[in-house]
Amino acid sequence: MLAKRVGILTSGGDAPGMNAAIRTAVRSALHFNLEPWGIYRGYHGLINGELEPMDSRAVSGIIQRGGTILKSARSEHFKTPEGRAQAVDMLRRHEIDSLLVIGGDGSLRGALSLQQEGITVVGIPATIDNDIPCTDYSIGFDTAVNTVMDAVNKIRDTASSHDRVYLVEVMGRHSGHIALYSGLACGADVILIPEVPYDLDQVCQQIQKAAQAGKTYNIIVVAEGVRRIGGGNGTTSPAMQIGRYIEEKAGIETRITILGHIQRGGVPTVRDRLLASRLAYHAIELIFRGVGGKMVGEVDQVVKAFDLDYALAQEKQLNPDYRRLAAVLASL
Numbered sequence: 001m002l003a004k005r006v007g008i009l010t011s012g013g014d015a016p017g018m019n020a021a022i023r024t025a026v027r028s029a030l031h032f033n034l035e036p037w038g039i040y041r042g043y044h045g046l047i048n049g050e051l052e053p054m055d056s057r058a059v060s061g062i063i064q065r066g067g068t069i070l071k072s073a074r075s076e077h078f079k080t081p082e083g084r085a086q087a088v089d090m091l092r093r094h095e096i097d098s099l100l101v102i103g104g105d106g107s108l109r110g111a112l113s114l115q116q117e118g119i120t121v122v123g124i125p126a127t128i129d130n131d132i133p134c135t136d137y138s139i140g141f142d143t144a145v146n147t148v149m150d151a152v153n154k155i156r157d158t159a160s161s162h163d164r165v166y167l168v169e170v171m172g173r174h175s176g177h178i179a180l181y182s183g184l185a186c187g188a189d190v191i192l193i194p195e196v197p198y199d200l201d202q203v204c205q206q207i208q209k210a211a212q213a214g215k216t217y218n219i220i221v222v223a224e225g226v227r228r229i230g231g232g233n234g235t236t237s238p239a240m241q242i243g244r245y246i247e248e249k250a251g252i253e254t255r256i257t258i259l260g261h262i263q264r265g266g267v268p269t270v271r272d273r274l275l276a277s278r279l280a281y282h283a284i285e286l287i288f289r290g291v292g293g294k295m296v297g298e299v300d301q302v303v304k305a306f307d308l309d310y311a312l313a314q315e316k317q318l319n320p321d322y323r324r325l326a327a328v329l330a331s332l
């Protein structure tokens with residue numbers, strides 16, 4: 001059955017470019033004579049009825065803004081059968097028969113669960129972590145990596161003025177895509193990511209050997225999800241632990257910068273704006289044709305629709321070229 005009303009929501013960690021996706025989704029829906037409804041605060045807002053119709057003017061002046069005008073939230077209740085039933089009921093009460101979900105892994109899993117309840121749902125990958133399979137980039141990743149690059153460029157200024165080791169901790173949850181891409185782009189001396197085991201004594205030896213050869217400072221990019229020293233839980237900062245270890249073992253002063261949530265904001269890059277617009281358009285076109293249960297991604301610059309259950313069952317791999325490059329240039 002062809003869709004008439006389409007709900008649009010953003011969910012999970014916000015990402016630069018989400019507003020570009022919302023803008024294109026609303027205007028594409030109107031192009032296909034669908035009625036776009038904005039749902040605020042993700043699945044949490046859907047359950048609580050925080051939704052309203054949107055027109056073209058509702059999305060003017062947002063393409064250049066980070067964050068999401070629909071706000072986002074995480075919802076434990078939606079993960080329960082009762083929560084999902086409430087979400088479906090809210091959609092049905094507003095005669096919204098289709099949904100565009102803009103978000104990361106958890107959000108897309110929620111999309112699949114609503115598809116299984118009979119709602120026509122299409123998801124597009126939006127997370128700075130870039131840990132979503134079946135798409136080269138997720139919305140937000142390019143902007144985040146550029147944000148990290150700008151920060152590390154500034155750190156390199158002070159690093160070149162002092163004989164220290166500088167550790168920069170970046171986001172990525174359990175993945176190392178942000179660290180790998182930004183570390184390569186910034187010429188980091190060492191890149192530590194969850195996907196590749198590391199040996200701190202080897203890192204110390206490398207730093208000491210370089211110092212003997214006259215290298216006066218080092219930059220180490222650390223993904224937040226790397227193994228902690230001594231196991232430890234996820235709350236300790238790995239960069240702090242690693243920095244202390246290097247200072248004690250290599251006898252070299254260290255300084256640590258944890259970039260945190262600045263990686264989630266900022267003006268979306270051209271790449272993120274175009275990716276967001278492209279994916280949102282194709283997702284709305286699928287919904288217009290009554291095709292649901294899909295995730296729209298961009299692979300080798302071609303837009304492709306994958307079954308959501310297939311996409312979510314895959315494992316996102318690190319770019320092998322960059323992984324090899326980092327092994328040569330940054331002791332990965």
Ligand code: F6P
Nearest residue numbers: 013104127128129171172173264
């Ligand atoms: O998933 C995006 C992300 O920024 C991760 O990189 C990070 O670990 C997490 O969200 C932080 O979550 P929150 O914004 O809830 O603190």
